Amino acid sequence: MxxxxxxxxxxFPRKKFMDLLKSYxxxxxxxxxxxxxxxxxxxxxALGGAMPGLxxxxxxxxxxxxxxxxxxxxxxxxxxxxxxxxxxxxGVAVDVNVFGSNEEMLAKLQAGxxxxxxxxxxxxxxxxxxxxGFIEPLELAKLSNYDAASQAQRxxxxxxxxxxxxxxxKHWGTTGFILNTARVDPKIATWKEFWxxxxxxxxxxxxxxxxxxxxxxxxxxYYGYSFNSVDTTELAKAxxxxxxxxxxxxxxxxxxxxxxxNGDAWMSLCxxxxxxxxxxDDPNMLYVLGAEGGEIWTDFxxxxxxxxxxxxxxxxxxxxxxPAIQVREAEVAGYPLTDKRAVALQxxxxxxxxxxxxxxxxxxxxxxxxxxxxxxxxxxEIIARFKSA
Amino acid sequence: MTAALAxxxxxxxxxxxxALLLAPTALWFFVLLILPMLVIIVFSLGERGPVxxxxxxxxxxxxxxxxxxxxxxxxxxxxxxxxxLISVLVAYPLAYFLAVKVSPRWRYGxxxxxxxxxxxxxxxxxxxxxFILSGKGLPALLAAIGFPExxxxxxxxxxxxxIVYAYMPLMVLPIFVSLEKLDKxxxxxxxxxxxxxLRSFLTVxxxxxLPGVVTGSLLVFILLMGEFLIPSLLGGGKIFFIGxxxxxxxxxxxNWPLGAAMSLTLVIVMLVLITLYVRLTMAASAGKSRSLP
Amino acid sequence: MRIYAWLVYxxxxxxxxxxxxxSFNSGRYAADFQGFSFAWYGRALANPFVTKAxxxxxxxxxxxxxxxxxxxxxxxxxxxxxxGKLRAVFDSLIYVAIMVPGVVIGIATLxxxxxVFDAVNSLMASLWPAAWGSAPRAGLGYGSIIAAHTLYTLSxxxxxxxxxxxxxDHSLVEASxxxxxxxxxxxxxxxxxxxxxxxxxxxxxxFTFSFDDFIIAFFVAGPNTTLPIFVFSSIRRGVTPEIxxxxxxxxxxSLILLFTxxxxxxxxxxxxAAEAA
Numbered sequence: 001m002x003x004x005x006x007x008x009x010x011x012f013p014r015k016k017f018m019d020l021l022k023s024y025x026x027x028x029x030x031x032x033x034x035x036x037x038x039x040x041x042x043x044x045x046a047l048g049g050a051m052p053g054l055x056x057x058x059x060x061x062x063x064x065x066x067x068x069x070x071x072x073x074x075x076x077x078x079x080x081x082x083x084x085x086x087x088x089x090x091g092v093a094v095d096v097n098v099f100g101s102n103e104e105m106l107a108k109l110q111a112g113x114x115x116x117x118x119x120x121x122x123x124x125x126x127x128x129x130x131x132x133g134f135i136e137p138l139e140l141a142k143l144s145n146y147d148a149a150s151q152a153q154r155x156x157x158x159x160x161x162x163x164x165x166x167x168x169x170k171h172w173g174t175t176g177f178i179l180n181t182a183r184v185d186p187k188i189a190t191w192k193e194f195w196x197x198x199x200x201x202x203x204x205x206x207x208x209x210x211x212x213x214x215x216x217x218x219x220x221x222y223y224g225y226s227f228n229s230v231d232t233t234e235l236a237k238a239x240x241x242x243x244x245x246x247x248x249x250x251x252x253x254x255x256x257x258x259x260x261x262n263g264d265a266w267m268s269l270c271x272x273x274x275x276x277x278x279x280x281d282d283p284n285m286l287y288v289l290g291a292e293g294g295e296i297w298t299d300f301x302x303x304x305x306x307x308x309x310x311x312x313x314x315x316x317x318x319x320x321x322x323p324a325i326q327v328r329e330a331e332v333a334g335y336p337l338t339d340k341r342a343v344a345l346q347x348x349x350x351x352x353x354x355x356x357x358x359x360x361x362x363x364x365x366x367x368x369x370x371x372x373x374x375x376x377x378x379x380x381e382i383i384a385r386f387k388s389a
Numbered sequence: 390m391t392a393a394l395a396x397x398x399x400x401x402x403x404x405x406x407x408a409l410l411l412a413p414t415a416l417w418f419f420v421l422l423i424l425p426m427l428v429i430i431v432f433s434l435g436e437r438g439p440v441x442x443x444x445x446x447x448x449x450x451x452x453x454x455x456x457x458x459x460x461x462x463x464x465x466x467x468x469x470x471x472x473x474l475i476s477v478l479v480a481y482p483l484a485y486f487l488a489v490k491v492s493p494r495w496r497y498g499x500x501x502x503x504x505x506x507x508x509x510x511x512x513x514x515x516x517x518x519x520f521i522l523s524g525k526g527l528p529a530l531l532a533a534i535g536f537p538e539x540x541x542x543x544x545x546x547x548x549x550x551x552i553v554y555a556y557m558p559l560m561v562l563p564i565f566v567s568l569e570k571l572d573k574x575x576x577x578x579x580x581x582x583x584x585x586x587l588r589s590f591l592t593v594x595x596x597x598x599l600p601g602v603v604t605g606s607l608l609v610f611i612l613l614m615g616e617f618l619i620p621s622l623l624g625g626g627k628i629f630f631i632g633x634x635x636x637x638x639x640x641x642x643x644n645w646p647l648g649a650a651m652s653l654t655l656v657i658v659m660l661v662l663i664t665l666y667v668r669l670t671m672a673a674s675a676g677k678s679r680s681l682p
Numbered sequence: 683m684r685i686y687a688w689l690v691y692x693x694x695x696x697x698x699x700x701x702x703x704x705s706f707n708s709g710r711y712a713a714d715f716q717g718f719s720f721a722w723y724g725r726a727l728a729n730p731f732v733t734k735a736x737x738x739x740x741x742x743x744x745x746x747x748x749x750x751x752x753x754x755x756x757x758x759x760x761x762x763x764x765x766g767k768l769r770a771v772f773d774s775l776i777y778v779a780i781m782v783p784g785v786v787i788g789i790a791t792l793x794x795x796x797x798v799f800d801a802v803n804s805l806m807a808s809l810w811p812a813a814w815g816s817a818p819r820a821g822l823g824y825g826s827i828i829a830a831h832t833l834y835t836l837s838x839x840x841x842x843x844x845x846x847x848x849x850x851d852h853s854l855v856e857a858s859x860x861x862x863x864x865x866x867x868x869x870x871x872x873x874x875x876x877x878x879x880x881x882x883x884x885x886x887x888x889f890t891f892s893f894d895d896f897i898i899a900f901f902v903a904g905p906n907t908t909l910p911i912f913v914f915s916s917i918r919r920g921v922t923p924e925i926x927x928x929x930x931x932x933x934x935x936s937l938i939l940l941f942t943x944x945x946x947x948x949x950x951x952x953x954x955a956a957e958a959a
Contacts, residue, residue, distance in 0.1 A: 070905030075919045080730050095905045096731055098915040104640045110442040111796040115821040115904040128440060204540055210626045212641070251543045251625030255918035259625075262524035264542060308819070308905075375440040380642035381457075387637060388461045388629040403763065406865075410760035411772075414753050414836060418775045420798075421833040422782075425790030428797060443793075479690065486687045499687075501944050506694055508887070509936040510894040512910050513929040516917045517697030520704070554693070615783020617897055622917070632785045632897075639789050639901075649793075652786045663781060 069312040070095035072105055072119035074299075079332040086319050092312045100254060101211050102374065109134050109304070116304055117313035121167060123158035123298045124213065124369030130161045135302045137164045142314040145321035147341065155298040155338040158368060167300030168321065171273075171335035174358065174366060175214050175295035178270035180260060182284040188267075191221040191290040195245060198267065203248040207256040207268035212383040213369050214269055214295060215242065215252075221292045228370035235378050242386045252387055260285070273334035276355050287355045289362050296366035298338065426656075432649035441643030451650035458651060461634035464620075468545065468630070469613035472552035473560075473606050479553060480560035480605065485594075487561075488568035500565060507558040515551055515622050522547050522623070543625030551619040556612060560605035567601025568594070607666040611659055631655055698933060705926035722927040732928060735912040739893055742824055742908060746831040746892040751885045753832070754839025755877065759869075761840070762847055779837040788901030791830045795822065795902065822904030830898050835888035842887070846880035879946045886939045886946075894936060 075098045083094045097116065099105050102125045108114045109129075121129060129135045140146055146168060148156070159167030177194050179186060184202055188194055195218075198206035209215045217227040219238035229235060246252070250265040257274055259265040261282070270278075275287035301320070303313050319325060326342035336356045337343050343351060351357065373379055433451055438444040455462075487500055506514060521527050522541040532538045541547055571594065579589035617632035629637075631651065638648030705723070709716030726732050761772055799820045810817035850873075858868040896910035903911060909932065916925050 072905075075915050084730055093734075095734065095907070097903075097905060097907050098912070100915070101641065103643065106441065107640045107643050110438075110440075110643065111792055112800055115823060117905075132440065210641075246627070249627065250540070251627060253626045253918070257919065258523065259542070264524035264540065306819070308821070377437060377441075377644075380441065380644065384634075384637055384642040384644075385457065387626055388458055388634050407760045407763050410756040411764070414757035414760075414840075415772075417753060417829075417833060417836060418772075418779070421791060421794075421829055422775060422779055424798075425787075425794035428794040429786075429790045432793060479693075482683065482686055483690045486683050490683060502691065503694065505937065505940055506698065508890055508940050509698075510910065510929070510932050512894070512896050512913055512917075513701065513932050514697060516913075516925070516929060517701045519917065521697060521700060554697070557690075558694070611781060612783075615785050617785050632783065635785050635789060636900075639792075645793070648789065652789060656782055656786060659781060659783075660778075663777070 065090055065092050065312040065315050066309050067091050068093050068095065069117035069309040069316055070097060070115060071313075071316070072097040072099055072108075072114070072116045074099065074120060077120065077333050079328050082320075082325055082328050086316055089319075090312075090315060092309075092316065094316065103212065103380075106374065114304075115308055117307050117309040118301055118303045118317060120170065121300050121302050122369065123300070124371050125374055126159055126167050126300065126302070127161055127371045128374050129302065130166055134304055135166055136305045136307075137166055138168065138303060139314065140165060143168070143318045143321060145318050145323075147339075150340040152338045152340070158298050159300045167302045168317070169338040170299045170301055170320075171330065171333060172296070172298045172338050173272040173335045174289060174363070175218075175269065175271055175297065176275070176287055176289040177218075178256075178260065178268050178275050178278060179286045179288060180263075180266045180282075180284055181286050183263075183266040186286055189288060189291050191218055191292050191294070194267065194290065195219070195222050195241060199245050199248045202266055205250055205264075205266040206245075206248070207251050207253060207259065207265050208242075208245070208249055209254045209269045210252045210383075210387055211254055212379045213373055215386065216379055216382060217295060217369070217373075218269055218290070219245075221290060221294065224292055227293060227295060227367045228373055230372050230376045230378065232378060235382060239382045239386065242382070243389060246386065246389060272336075272356060276334045276353070279355060289358060289366065291365070293365040293367060296363060296368055298368075299335075429649045429652055432646055433653050435646040435649075437644045437646055441645075443645040443649075446646075451646045452654070454647060455650060455654060458631075458634045458638075458647075461629045461631050464628060465614060465616075465630045468548060468552070468628075469610055469616075472549055472556070472613055473610045475549065475553050476557045476560045476609055477564075477602055477606060480557050481564055481598075481602070484561045484564035484568055484601075488565050488571075500561075503558050503561050505558075507555075511555055511618055514555065515619055518547070518551050518554065519622050522550070542623060543627055545624075545628060547623040548620050548628050551623045552613060552616070555619060556609045559608050559612070563604040563608070564598060564601040567598045567604075571597050603666065603669055607662060611662060614655060614659055701926050701933070702930045704923055705930040707923040707926070709923070722923045723931075726924050726927045726931070729924070731907075731912060732909075732924075735907050735909045738824070738906045739909040742827050742831065742899075743889045743893040745824070745828050746835055747885045747889040749828065749832050750835035750839045750888040751881055754836040754884055755843050755881055757836070758840045758843035758847060759873075761844065776837045776840055779833050780841075784834075784895065784897040787830060787833065788898040791826070791833075791898070792822075792901045795826055795829075822902060823906060824904075826902040826904060827899050827906075827908065828892075830902050831888075831892040831895060834898075835884075835891050838887055838891070839881075839884035842884045843877060843880045846877055850876050882946045883943045886943045890936050890939050894932070 069092055071094060073096060078096065083096070087093050099108075102122050105119060105121070106125065106128075109132075121135075126135075140148075148165075151169065152172075155169050155172045159165060159169060177188075177191075179188055183205070185197070188197060194206075208218075216235070216238050219241045220227060220229050220234060222241055223234070223237055225231075225234045225238070229238075250259060256265060256268040256270065257278065260268060260278060270287060272287065275285070278285040279287060301317055303310065303317070307313055320329065321339075323339060323342040323345055326337055326339055327345045330337050330342070330346065330350075337346070432443050434447050434449070435451075436444045436446040436448065483503070487496055487503075491499060519542065524542075526541075528539055528541055575593050575597075576589055579593050580586075584592070613630075615632050616630050617636055620628045620630045620633055621636075635648055635651055635655075638644050638651065704715065706718050706720065707715050708719030708721060757772075761769060764772070799822075803817075803819050806817040806819070854872050854876075855868055858872050859865075863871070894910060895908075896914055899908045899911055900914070909928075913925065913928060913932070
C-alpha cells in the first residue's frame with residue numbers, strides 16, 4: 001500500500017497534466033474534481049461498471065470493446081491509477097479478483113465458469129493450462145506494444161509451448177528467505193541453516209509459505225535435492241523435515257509481512273517483492289538467496305479460451321505492455337521487469353538494486369518451477385498434511 | 390349441494406394458491422440445496438483426477454482415507470468443545486445477571502447489546518483480535534508492565550479466544566431465556582425452607598436452566614464444526630479445523646472427491662447432533678413440566 | 683456480579699473500539715498510532731478496488747434481501763396452510779439450509795452450478811444460430827452469490843415471519859372474511875400490516891448476512907469481488923490503517939441496520955431474541 005502512495009505522488013506529472021487539460025476541455029472539470037475529492041467519483045465509476053448501459057462510453061473509445069473486463073491476479077500486483085487510466089481511456093471498467101496461489105486459480109478453472117477475461121499465471125502452470133485447453137495462443141497482431149526482441153529470453157521462453165506464445169511476462173523474480181538481522185544471525189546463508197536454526201535457537205520465529213511449490217521446494221533444498229523433485233523418497237524426506245519443523249514455526253502462511261513488521265516473526269521464506277518492501281522500511285531486513293539454490297520465476301499474462309470480453313482483454317493487455325505503463329505497474333508490485341524497453345525507463349537505483357537484480361552468478365543456482373509440481377498428487381498431499389497436521 | 394360444491398371449489402383454489410406461493414421457494418431448495426448435495430454425494434464416490442479435481446468412478450476409498458485428515462477432525466473435536474465449555478462459563482454468569490439481577494427496564498437493552506456483535510462482520514471482529522494479539526498489541530502492552538514477552542497469535546489460545554469472542558453471545562441468549570422463565574417463587578420457597586443461596590442455586594436454578602445451557606452449547610458447537618475464518622486468521626495456518634481442511638481440499642490440493650466425502654461426513658455428524666439435541670431438550674422440558682405442577 | 687458483567691461487555695466491545703480508534707491513525711502502519719486523521723477514510727473511498735467491491739456487495743445484499751423477503755414471506759404464508767408430510771419435508775429443508783455450514787454450502791453450490799452451467803452452455807452453443815455470433819454463456823457472478831445467500835436468508839425470513847404469524851391476532855382475518863372481503867384484500871389490509879415488522883426485520887437480517895458473508899461468496903463468486911473477499915485478502919497482506927477504516931464502516935453499517943431491526947421488533951422482543959439465535 002505504501003508503494004501505492006509513492007505511485008500516486010508525482011509519477012508522470014506531465015501526463016496527468018494533459019489528462020486534466022483534456023477533461024477541462026470537455027467542460028467536466030468541476031464535477032469530476034468534486035467527485036474525485038469526495039471519493040464519490042470512484043463509487044460512481046464502479047456503479048457505472050456494474051450496470052452496463054447506465055453510463056455511455058467516452059467518445060474516444062477504440063473499436064467495440066464493451067464496458068467491462070475481469071482479471072484474476074495476485075494481491076497488491078497492480079497500480080490502481082493505471083487501471084483507472086485504462087477505464088478513462090476506453091470506457092472499460094476492470095474487475096480485479098485476487099487469489100493466493102496458482103493452485104487456487106487452477107481449482108476455479110477446473111470448476112469452470114470462472115468468467116475471467118485474463119489472468120496471471122506463474123511459469124510452471126503454462127504448459128498444464130495449455131494441455132488442459134484452458135488458455136489460447138495469444139494473437140500477437142492485437143498486441144502492438146509487444147516486442148519479442150526486447151524480452152529477456154530466459155523468462156519469455158517459459159511462456160511458450162512448442163514455439164507458440166501463450167503467455168507474455170509481467171514480472172520475474174526470485175524466492176529466497178528474509179532475516180530480521182536485529183534479531184537473528186545475519187550469517188545464515190543456506191537453506192540448511194535456515195531450517196536448522198528455525199528448529200533450534202529461533203523456534204517459534206520462522207514462517208514457511210502455505211504453498212506447495214516453495215514450501216516443499218525449499219525443504220528439498222535442505223537435502224540438496226532439486227527444488228522440483230517429485231521423486232517419492234526425496235519427497236518423503238522433505239515431508240519429514242516439514243513435519244519436524246512445524247511445531248517450531250511461527251506460522252504457515254504466504255502473508256508474512258505483518259508478523260515480520262510486528263516483530264512476531266524473525267525469518268521467513270520470502271518473495272523478492274516483499275523483501276524489497278520490508279527492506280525499504282527496515283534496513284535490518286536482509287534478503288538471502290540460499291546457497292543451495294531456490295526459485296527463479298516469471299509471472300505471465302494469459303487469456304483463457306472462450307474468454308468473456310476478449311477484445312477488451314487484448315486491449316488491456318496491450319495497454320499494460322506499454323513500457324511506461326510497465327514501469328508504473330512495477331512501482332506498485334515491486335518486482336523486476338523482463339522487457340528491456342521498460343527496464344531502460346526505470347530509475348537507476350531500481351535497476352541496480354542488489355535485492356531486485358542480484359548478480360548473475362547468484363541466479364545460476366536457481367531453478368524455474370517445473371510443470372509437474374503443479375499436478376503431482378504427492379506434493380499436493382504432502383502440503384495438505386503439513387498444514388493439517 | 391351448491392354450498393358443498395362451492396367449498397370444494399374454494400378448497401381447490403386455495404391449494405392452487407398455496408402451491409403457487411410455495412413454488413419459488415421449492416425451486417430454490419431444489420436447485421441450491423438438494424441438487425448440490427446430490428452432486429456432492431456423486432463426487433464423494435469418485436476419484437481425484439490426474440491434474441486434480443474430479444474423475445468419475447464408483448468407489449468408497451475416499452471415505453476410507455478420511456483418516457488422512459484426522460488432525461483436522463481432532464483439532465475441531467478438541468477445540469470446539471473447549472471453546473463451547475469456556476463460552477458456557479463466561480456466558481452463564483452474565484445471563485444470570487441479566488435475567489435475575491438487572492431491573493426489567495434495562496434488561497432487554499443490555500441483552501441486545503450482547504447479541505449485537507454476533508450479527509456484525511465476523512471477519513472484521515476476528516481481524517480485531519489478529520491486531521490485538523500481534524506483537525505490537527497485547528504482548529507489547531504486557532511486556533511494558535513487566536511481563537515476559539509471549540507469543541499470542543498463531544496459538545491454540547488465540548483460536549480459542551477468537552471462538553469464545555465470536556460465539557459467546559449465542560450462548561447467553563438461550564441461558565437467559567431459560568433463567569428468565571424460572572419461577573422465582575421456587576427460590577423463595579427454598580430460602581424459606583432454610584436452604585443457603587448456594588444450595589438453592591445448585592439444587593433449583595442450575596438444573597432448571599440446564600436446557601438453556603444444552604441449547605446454547607449445541608448451537609455453538611454446531612457452528613464451530615464448520616468454522617474456517619477464526620482458525621485461518623488467528624491460527625496462522627498451524628491450527629486446522631475441518632472447515633480449513635475443506636477449503637484446502639477444494640482450492641489447494643484439489644482432491645475434490647475427498648473434500649466431498651469430508652463435507653458429507655461433516656453434514657451427517659451435524660444432523661445426528663441436531664437430532665440428539667432436539668431429543669435431549671424435549672426430554673428435559675418434558676421432565677421439567679412433570680416436576681412443575 | 684455487576685463488575686463481571688461490565689468486564690464481559692468490555693471484552694465484547696473492546697476489539698471493536700480498537701478497530702475504530704486505529705482507523706483514525708494518521709501513521710502508515712496499522713500498529714503504530716501516530717496521530718488523529720480522517721485520511722484513511724478518504725483513501726479507502728478513493729481506492730477503486732474498495733469502491734468496486736463495496737458496490738458489488740451492496741448490489742448482492744440488496745437483491746438477496748428483496749428476494750428473501752418475497753420468497754420467504756410467501757413461503758411462510760403457504761406453509762401455514764400446509765399440513766402433513768409435505769410440511770414436514772419443508773420444515774426439515776429449512777433447518778438443513780440454516781444448519782449446513784457455509785463452507786459446505788459454498789463448495790456444493792460451486793460444484794453443482796459449474797455442472798449446470800456446463801450443460802446449459804453446451805446446449806446453448808449447439809442451438810444458437812451461427813449468424814448471431816457466439817452464444818451467450820452462463821457463468822458465476824452476482825447471480826450465483828445471490829442465489830447461494832438467498833438459500834440461507836430465505837429460510838431465516840420464513841422462521842421470522844412464521845413466528846409473527848403464530849402470534850398474530852386471527853380474529854381480524856376471520857372478521858374480514860365474514861364481511862365478504864376477498865382473500866387478497868384481507869391479506870393486503872389485515873395480514874400484511876401485521877406482518878410488516880417481521881418482514882422488515884427479515885429484510886435487514888438478510889441484508890446484513892449477505893453483506894457480511896465471506897465463505898460462501900469466496901467459493902461461488904465469479905469475476906465480481908465482494909467487500910468481505912477484498913477485506914480478507916487485504917487483512918492478510920496489508921498493514922495500513924485503510925483496512926481499519928473499511929472495517930469501521932462495515933461495522934457501522936451493520937450496527938445501524940441491526941438497531942433498526944431491534945426497534946422494529948421491539949413489541950415482541952423476547953420472541954425475536956430467541957430467533958436471533
